[in-house]
Amino acid sequence: MHRNTEPVELEPLTADNLALLLDAAVADADPLEVMPPVDGAPGWNAERKQAFLDFHRGRALLADAPVEYTYLIVVGGRVVGAARLQPGVEGFEAGVWIGRSDRGRGVGRSVAEQLRTVAAEIGARRVVAVTTVDNSAARRLLGTATSTVSGDTVTATSALD
Template sequence: MALRKWPTAFGAVDYDRLPAALDQLACAHARRALASTDSREPLALIDQAVSIGACAEALLKAVLAAIDIHLVRGQSAGIETTLTLAGLPEHPDRPLPDMWTVGAIEAAQVLNRATPADVRLPEELLARIVTVRDSAVHMGFVDRAESERALADLVVLVDRVLSIRRGLGQDADWAAFWSPKHLERADTIRCERIAPVVELIELSEDNLPLLLDAAVADADPLEVMAPVPGPPGWTEQRKQAFLAFHRDRALHPTCPNERTFVITAGGRVVGAARLEPHGEEVEAGVWIGRSHRGQGVGGRVVARLRELAAGTGAHRLTAVTTPDNAAARRLIHTGFGARPRVEGDAVTGAAELR
């Protein structure tokens, strides 16, 4: 019985070399995508879109395969695929089984479950890359501006994946990935896109402890919750009150009062946002940790809250804060586009959704 090999674009490789082969493929596609930037050939944009998407998917699968080869196996894969992934001997004349593997989005989800909880791969960014690739492959739709954006997204994605790799003890050499020929261009794009990807993730029991950790590390209790008697700072009583509040308001099993979202920037938890319906109005609330303020995170969060609120059929988005919360007042003015109105101990703002 002979041990079969993976037939890759760079030659046949042993089964245990699959992570390295996928990584080599990802590097080649990344460099090809950068090299296509200035080409005016009719199919250059399609080639670039394909390489952008192929790089992202191969890179994610390389990381998964290095953790455990079976993580790249798709849900439709049968026993033959499992045996092949395990590298078991096969008859030399027997063809390889159908290789059902995870897609790019699913690969990101699997990787997020397999990595430390405080480091996440931004799935929204990957979704944009996949959309550009699929549009080019399936329909031939290409747009130079969208391709440039997808290329920038890819550079950010590679940077994030390499950070995850370092946490997993895998090789994560940024310069080697791009090669000397393309490193300067990749560095330039990364610097231009230094603003982190911001996502809103529905609050759950799994990420509630992470939200508490972010609040304790980067916010004052009075900025994120109602007053609790006791000495200043995050006492154990305040921590438990924080958890109890969210479990009662957003995670109640039968009648939650509001939707609460964990805000992540660059994959890290940096704050929370909420939407509470009141008839034709939806009240919004946002808090962001001190070290992440003034970076445009709040504006992007409010823009997403407006979309979500409009999707409920509401006519108006409102917000309430206190007179001494300058950050929230600025957000009401700049993010909501509403003039803050002081009414006693409260400052309110409202934005029309229609």
């Protein structure tokens, strides 16, 4: 697979671009990779698409007090995934999903660097990421962060200076 040479940008999620995020998820990701589980047959159906929209409307798009900051990952003008920062006791938890077609091309590394910058700008002192021990791509992105393993879960914490 070739490395991405196009600019990778984080664009804040809005009510106006939420449909673009859903389109990217449906086109290039499994629902279980991008949202909490929804009962029913696997794959994207009308109920799962609505649940995806409701999930984001109830978190990042709450007018008074959003639960998290969510960003579209845009590569060369195309939405290819999402990144989030959720304030918590231990720091801002980071989460990322990238569509299958753009994985392994350096997009995640660029996103991780940008999330650290954004987190610092919004007042975070630490960024925390949680993944599974078998998610080697995510573990590579954790780089020099301090990591702990509990069962099949890896939690990494990185101080922002």
